[in-house]
Amino acid sequence: MKSKHQAFSYTEILNITDNFKTIIGEGGFGKVYVGILQDHTQVAVKLLSPSSMQGYKEFQSEAQLLTVVHHRNLVSLIGYCDEGEIKALIYEYMVNGNLQQLLSVVLAWDLGVYSSQGIRFDFF
Numbered sequence: 001m002k003s004k005h006q007a008f009s010y011t012e013i014l015n016i017t018d019n020f021k022t023i024i025g026e027g028g029f030g031k032v033y034v035g036i037l038q039d040h041t042q043v044a045v046k047l048l049s050p051s052s053m054q055g056y057k058e059f060q061s062e063a064q065l066l067t068v069v070h071h072r073n074l075v076s077l078i079g080y081c082d083e084g085e086i087k088a089l090i091y092e093y094m095v096n097g098n099l100q101q102l103l104s105v106v107l108a109w110d111l112g113v114y115s116s117q118g119i120r121f122d123f124f
């Protein structure tokens with residue numbers, strides 16, 4: 001994968017995640033772990049599982065999309081690991097969950113589907 005983002009080795013991923021100590025969640029690509037960079041930035045490390053249904057191509061597409069799209073409402077891709085079988089993406093940590101959840105909220109807000117009490121109506 002060619003990228004202007006930082007390339008991390010597997011050893012660095014192990015250090016960042018403290019040996020994959022804490023799982024934040026799990027998506028179609030595999031498990032997502034909490035990590036801390038050397039400069040103390042908190043990150044989310046998405047590790048591609050070999051048995052992932054979505055697979056490497058989609059994993060690359062997600063990385064490439066975030067490489068070209070920069071928006072204050074989108075999570076930032078910090079780097080990646082592409083060492084043999086080990087494929088991982090390192091994102092800025094988002095307190096409010098993942099990209100998809102945030103996009104839904106932004107979209108819902110744009111469509112005006114929040115009531116005055118802040119209750120969300122799902123149309124999608």
Ligand SMILES: Nc1ncnc2c1ncn2[C@@H]1O[C@H](COP(=O)(O)OP(=O)(O)OP(=O)(O)O)[C@@H](O)[C@H]1O
Pocket residue numbers: 024025026027028029030032043044046075091092093094095097098099100
């Ligand atoms: N940048 C992030 N910061 C904090 N938590 C995250 C981040 N990215 C993912 N997560 C957590 O990991 C979980 C899985 O995220 P992931 O993006 O892999 O899958 P998804 O979007 O839920 O599903 P899918 O992969 O099928 O689209 C999320 O539900 C969220 O809890």
